[in-house]
Amino acid sequence: MAKDLIQKCREYRDSADARAQGFYPYFRRIDDTIGNHVICDGVSRIMIGSNNYLGLAQDERVIEAACDAARKYGAGCTGSRLLNGNIRLHEQLEEALADFLQRESVLLFSTGFFANQGALASLTDHEDAILCDRENHASIIDGCQFAPAKLVPFRHNSATSLRNRLKRQPDTAGKLVVLDGVFSMSGDIADLPPIIEAAKEFGALTYVDEAHALGVLGPLGRGTVHHFGLNDEVDLVMGTFSKSLGSMGGFIAGKREVIEYLRHKARCFIFTASLAPAVAGGVLKALELMQAEPERIDALWRNTRKMHEGFKQIGFKIGTTQTPIVPILIGSEARAFQFTQRLYEEGVFATPAIYPAVRYGEAIVRTSYMSSHTDEDLDQVLEIFARLARELGTFDDPAYSEPGRRKNVFDFSLSYTEGSDAVRNGAGDPARNGSEFHPAVSR
Numbered sequence: 001m002a003k004d005l006i007q008k009c010r011e012y013r014d015s016a017d018a019r020a021q022g023f024y025p026y027f028r029r030i031d032d033t034i035g036n037h038v039i040c041d042g043v044s045r046i047m048i049g050s051n052n053y054l055g056l057a058q059d060e061r062v063i064e065a066a067c068d069a070a071r072k073y074g075a076g077c078t079g080s081r082l083l084n085g086n087i088r089l090h091e092q093l094e095e096a097l098a099d100f101l102q103r104e105s106v107l108l109f110s111t112g113f114f115a116n117q118g119a120l121a122s123l124t125d126h127e128d129a130i131l132c133d134r135e136n137h138a139s140i141i142d143g144c145q146f147a148p149a150k151l152v153p154f155r156h157n158s159a160t161s162l163r164n165r166l167k168r169q170p171d172t173a174g175k176l177v178v179l180d181g182v183f184s185m186s187g188d189i190a191d192l193p194p195i196i197e198a199a200k201e202f203g204a205l206t207y208v209d210e211a212h213a214l215g216v217l218g219p220l221g222r223g224t225v226h227h228f229g230l231n232d233e234v235d236l237v238m239g240t241f242s243k244s245l246g247s248m249g250g251f252i253a254g255k256r257e258v259i260e261y262l263r264h265k266a267r268c269f270i271f272t273a274s275l276a277p278a279v280a281g282g283v284l285k286a287l288e289l290m291q292a293e294p295e296r297i298d299a300l301w302r303n304t305r306k307m308h309e310g311f312k313q314i315g316f317k318i319g320t321t322q323t324p325i326v327p328i329l330i331g332s333e334a335r336a337f338q339f340t341q342r343l344y345e346e347g348v349f350a351t352p353a354i355y356p357a358v359r360y361g362e363a364i365v366r367t368s369y370m371s372s373h374t375d376e377d378l379d380q381v382l383e384i385f386a387r388l389a390r391e392l393g394t395f396d397d398p399a400y401s402e403p404g405r406r407k408n409v410f411d412f413s414l415s416y417t418e419g420s421d422a423v424r425n426g427a428g429d430p431a432r433n434g435s436e437f438h439p440a441v442s443r
């Protein structure tokens with residue numbers, strides 16, 4: 001008899017268990033968004049779980065540009081750009097991005113996820129290797145798995161580990177080094193100078209995902225590669241519109257010949273409908289405003305520094321973050337869910353992250369800040385976090401008091417039982433192709 005493919009669905013209990021315990025933190029319905037507050041269940045809550053770093057998703061001028069584009073071109077393009085879905089706004093946006101990023105050429109994708117998948121899957125062959133930071137985003141990992149090349153993970157943010165892995169690849173193999181410019185869970189910035197230097201030493205192509213760096217780092221928010229003055233050294237840059245630019249969609253920027261190749265070879269560019277006119281029109285306006293109003297970035301960094309300091313003063317561990325992404329260590333998964341639920345009840349919208357998005361026993365509440373948060377909002381958030389930490393005994397968790405015991409607090413039914421923390425801890429055969437890289441391990 002054929003295997004029953006939906007048996008696992010029947011047996012799936014995790015979400016129901018979390019709901020039964022009153023802790024389910026996902027799919028919260030937002031009925032209205034007013035600046036940096038959202039209305040859920042009839043109550044206004046401060047949003048600290050959004051990637052809308054510059055507040056542009058709510059800017060009236062961006063919304064108006066999106067409406068104008070929809071009126072002119074319709075609600076959708078109803079086809080691939082290659083065929084019937086290429087409008088003037090797509091080309092204008094590509095030109096504006098190329099100009100902003102000081103790149104020869106840009107190609108838009110319908111999501112940032114597709115941009116990574118499309119580029120990574122298209123650029124390598126069987127004999128090649130993609131060297132991938134272990135904490136890269138899930139879309140990079142998935143993109144690598146679509147690629148024919150061997151996937152070679154290197155230790156997070158370690159040029160030494162990268163160099164060791166590069167040494168083991170055959171001289172003749174093509175090599176591509178890919179990493180996030182800002183890491184989406186830890187909030188740390190890629191240590192690009194030594195990493196790019198190591199990549200160049202071995203003739204590797206370099207690729208940086210600027211999803212969380214655009215609008216945040218570098219002059220006028222041009223991203224990590226500009227922050228380090230390495231724009232000429234990095235071959236390809238990927239970005240999304242779903243964060244600072246307040247919308248959705250993504251892009252790859254690089255040399256004209258590479259973009260021309262991707263335009264004709266990337267399957268998730270060719271075989272999907274192009275960006276909706278409203279999206280392209282809105283992003284074009286957001287990009288213009290981001291450059292015209294740099295005070296937004298200044299405000300974002302003021303808020304970021306305030307929250308780093310504020311959380312540390314209370315006694316929270318915020319890891320190695322250097323950016324508006326501020327992970328608050330809670331420890332046990334049950335406590336992270338409970339903490340998130342209590343935040344919600346107190347008027348704060350945030351989300352937890354548990355294994356395999358983070359290490360065993362190091363569950364976090366992931367918070368992120370926007371230029372539009374006021375001091376009053378942020379003081380209130382800090383006061384509530386401090387009060388809840390006392391109420392829920394956060395600082396008594398083994399993650400705070402006995403970090404060595406962190407595996408013993410892997411205790412919540414939503415936890416995954418498979419996956420490999422050996423991957424995160426650097427064990428395993430790094431030269432093996434991909435299989436040690438559990439796709440769910442990364443974010």
Ligand SMILES: Cc1ncc(COP(=O)(O)O)c(C=O)c1O
Nearest residue numbers: 111112113137184211240242249
């Ligand atoms: C580092 C990184 N890359 C890529 C993506 C995918 O971007 P998008 O949401 O536009 O598909 C994300 C989204 O969270 C991300 O954090």
